[in-house]
Amino acid sequence: MEELVNLFHGFAVALQPFNIMVMIVGIVLGVLIGVLPGLGGANGVAILLPLTFSMSPTSAIIMLSCIYWGALFGGAITSILFNIPGEPWSVATTFDGYPMAQKGKAGEALTAAFTSSFVGALFAVVMITLVAPLVASFALQFGPAEKFAVYFLAFCSFVGLSKEPPFKTIAAMMIGFALAAVGLDSITGQLRLTFGITHLLNGFDFLIAVIGLFGIGEILLTMEEGLAFRGGTAKINLRVVLQTWKELPTYWITSLRSCLIGCWMGITPAGATPASFMSYGIAKRVAKNGSNFGKGEIEGVVAPETAAHAAGTAALLPMLSLGVPGSPTAAVLLGGLLIWGLQPGPMLFVEQKEFVWGLIASMYLGNLVGLLVVLTCVPIFAAILRVPFSIIAPLILVLCAIGAYSVHSSTFDVILMLVFGVIGYLLKKCNYPLAPLVLAIVLGDKAEEAFRQSLLGSQGSLSVFFSNTLVSSIMILGLIALFWSVIQQGYTRLRGAPA
Amino acid sequence: MTTGSSSKSGPAHKLVEAGITLLIALFGVIVIVGSLKAGINWGAEGPRAGFFPFYIGIFIVASSAINLWNGLREDNDGLFAEWGQLRQVMSVVIPTGIYVGAIPFTGLYLASIIFIGWFMRWLGKYPWVTVLAVSLGMPIVTYFIFERWFLVPLPKGPVEEWLGL
Numbered sequence: 001m002e003e004l005v006n007l008f009h010g011f012a013v014a015l016q017p018f019n020i021m022v023m024i025v026g027i028v029l030g031v032l033i034g035v036l037p038g039l040g041g042a043n044g045v046a047i048l049l050p051l052t053f054s055m056s057p058t059s060a061i062i063m064l065s066c067i068y069w070g071a072l073f074g075g076a077i078t079s080i081l082f083n084i085p086g087e088p089w090s091v092a093t094t095f096d097g098y099p100m101a102q103k104g105k106a107g108e109a110l111t112a113a114f115t116s117s118f119v120g121a122l123f124a125v126v127m128i129t130l131v132a133p134l135v136a137s138f139a140l141q142f143g144p145a146e147k148f149a150v151y152f153l154a155f156c157s158f159v160g161l162s163k164e165p166p167f168k169t170i171a172a173m174m175i176g177f178a179l180a181a182v183g184l185d186s187i188t189g190q191l192r193l194t195f196g197i198t199h200l201l202n203g204f205d206f207l208i209a210v211i212g213l214f215g216i217g218e219i220l221l222t223m224e225e226g227l228a229f230r231g232g233t234a235k236i237n238l239r240v241v242l243q244t245w246k247e248l249p250t251y252w253i254t255s256l257r258s259c260l261i262g263c264w265m266g267i268t269p270a271g272a273t274p275a276s277f278m279s280y281g282i283a284k285r286v287a288k289n290g291s292n293f294g295k296g297e298i299e300g301v302v303a304p305e306t307a308a309h310a311a312g313t314a315a316l317l318p319m320l321s322l323g324v325p326g327s328p329t330a331a332v333l334l335g336g337l338l339i340w341g342l343q344p345g346p347m348l349f350v351e352q353k354e355f356v357w358g359l360i361a362s363m364y365l366g367n368l369v370g371l372l373v374v375l376t377c378v379p380i381f382a383a384i385l386r387v388p389f390s391i392i393a394p395l396i397l398v399l400c401a402i403g404a405y406s407v408h409s410s411t412f413d414v415i416l417m418l419v420f421g422v423i424g425y426l427l428k429k430c431n432y433p434l435a436p437l438v439l440a441i442v443l444g445d446k447a448e449e450a451f452r453q454s455l456l457g458s459q460g461s462l463s464v465f466f467s468n469t470l471v472s473s474i475m476i477l478g479l480i481a482l483f484w485s486v487i488q489q490g491y492t493r494l495r496g497a498p499a
Numbered sequence: 500m501t502t503g504s505s506s507k508s509g510p511a512h513k514l515v516e517a518g519i520t521l522l523i524a525l526f527g528v529i530v531i532v533g534s535l536k537a538g539i540n541w542g543a544e545g546p547r548a549g550f551f552p553f554y555i556g557i558f559i560v561a562s563s564a565i566n567l568w569n570g571l572r573e574d575n576d577g578l579f580a581e582w583g584q585l586r587q588v589m590s591v592v593i594p595t596g597i598y599v600g601a602i603p604f605t606g607l608y609l610a611s612i613i614f615i616g617w618f619m620r621w622l623g624k625y626p627w628v629t630v631l632a633v634s635l636g637m638p639i640v641t642y643f644i645f646e647r648w649f650l651v652p653l654p655k656g657p658v659e660e661w662l663g664l
Contacts, residue, residue, distance in 0.1 A: 051649045171562040177555045178530045185548035192537035192548045223591050224584040390623030394615040395637055397595055406651045411603040418599050430516045448551045456545040
């Protein structure tokens with residue numbers, strides 16, 4: 001019951017006029033970010049993070065998380081209308097969304113996508129409301145060994161669940177850890193890996209890495225493909241919306257399954273993209289008219305959108321309750337918490353009740369506002385897409401530069417951003433995943449601290465990570481996640497089914 | 500740019516990927532060297548500063564070795580990208596490099612105006628009116644949003660000083 005009271009207090013916070021305004025601004029910016037190529041959720045939030053320095057932490061997180069919801073909504077617009085996924089997690093939406101648009105059913109597809117996104121997000125928010133406080137109070141008992149085990153689990157899930165080759169995932173992740181280690185060592189106060197370069201004294205800021213890897217890297221990829229937008233116009237009117245809403249409840253099983261997949265993939269840091277693919281794949285296999293998938297089946301829009309949004313939202317659960325972000329965007333939000341002087345993790349639920357519950361309440365409201373905004377403003381956002389890339393690209397590059405500069409007011413960071421951009425382009429081309437790299441930069445110091453403190457307690461023996469049931473079960477879960485693809489392969493081979 | 504815009508030639512994917520894998524391995528070696536310098540054994544306060552990154556470096560080198568092996572074994576005759584595509588990419592990277600290099604000297608606003616203008620005029624071939632409208636408009640909007648409303652100072656150069664901003 002205490003949670004319910006807290007939640008109502010949260011609503012009172014979120015419903016303050018300033019916060020509602022911030023919410024709407026955030027959603028609109030977010031949809032823009034989701035629609036424009038080269039600006040994704042993670043780097044969009046990173047670029048706009050400095051704008052929140054002068055706000056109260058609660059308003060700031062409401063704005064940034066609303067940018068995130070907006071970006072999740074926005075990705076669907078480009079996928080359906082232009083067959084160009086604005087975000088990686090909306091790739092699966094193109095499979096059936098674009099054929100629907102070609103058949104003149106763009107309105108239905110968009111309505112289905114937005115509504116499913118909303119349902120997925122709502123499901124995940126309800127789950128966060130119920131589960132996050134429990135997880136947090138449980139996590140309060142964690143010692144350094146358990147903390148490290150949670151990080152271990154998070155990173156192992158990346159290796160096991162991502163579609164990139166596991167050793168590339170490991171390499172990318174370790175690069176992130178190494179970058180995180182550069183600079184002042186937080187335990188001994190000693191400098192390391194700086195090689196006498198003064199710019200490196202403070203290490204690499206992951207915000208710069210995010211803006212470079214995701215922002216600049218994405219623009220370079222888009223330049224290479226020589227992108228041109230061609231696509232149908234969007235007309236959504238009330239009749240289409242109501243008609244689609246009448247049809248959608250028939251897919252409740254698909255919806256529910258996608259919600260569960262999304263929540264699971266969001267909490268383990270696999271993220272929204274694999275969740276959307278997995279949900280689409282399962283729906284295709286299970287659905288009555290599965291063979292029609294890919295030709296414009298509305299269920300083929302419902303499944304990935306629900307899962308992507310559920311995953312994107314659920315990614316905030318471990319970020320809030322454990323301090324382990326479930327996605328790069330959640331990682332940027334976590335970076336925001338640190339900048340505003342809040343320590344993410346279980347203590348947040350004890351010490352910053354207003355902040356946490358204001359954020360959770362804003363998730364309910366933000367997604368509702370988001371649904372209304374996208375349903376009413378689709379034509380405007382679609383028109384923005386017709387602005388040629390040679391105008392948009394320099395504007396985005398300048399925005400990235402501004403974002404990178406304003407993190408620490410350092411022009412060196414802007415140069416670093418470009419370097420990260422080129423690295424991001426090359427790594428992406430060679431099939432290295434970028435998300436674990438970024439997450440490792442964010443969590444590297446904390447993971448190392450937990451690791452060293454645990455070893456300190458055990459005089460250097462690794463057995464500390466298997467010293468009690470709690471820590472060993474987390475570690476074993478991590479090992480299962482690490483070898484998940486191997487286990488899965490063995491399982492399918494045993495069953496004799498095609499992979 | 501040996502073959503210009505001819506469509507079907509470019510660096511082989513295998514070769515570029517092997518190169519990148521080696522660079523990553525080299526990065527791993529640098530991390531190991533740096534860790535050794537910082538000390539990887541136990542000191543008075545427990546593991547020393549280089550202890551953790553040392554193993555990270557080893558992981559990087561080891562996984563790169565496996566990636567290199569996998570990459571070379573793979574049957575992939577594809578191109579990394581065509582020369583024309585790479586030229587497109589470089590046509591963004593080089594001006595952006597000049598742009599970020601110029602910011603410390605000219606300030607952000609002047610550099611941005613020139614950068615956006617150059618981009619639109621040479622790559623987009625827009626009429627000068629459009630070019631000027633966008634390249635001047637964007638920094639002005641930026642100025643108001645960042646410096647006036649959200650109080651985030653951006654780098655300024657001699658021109659802004661002269662204007663007294």
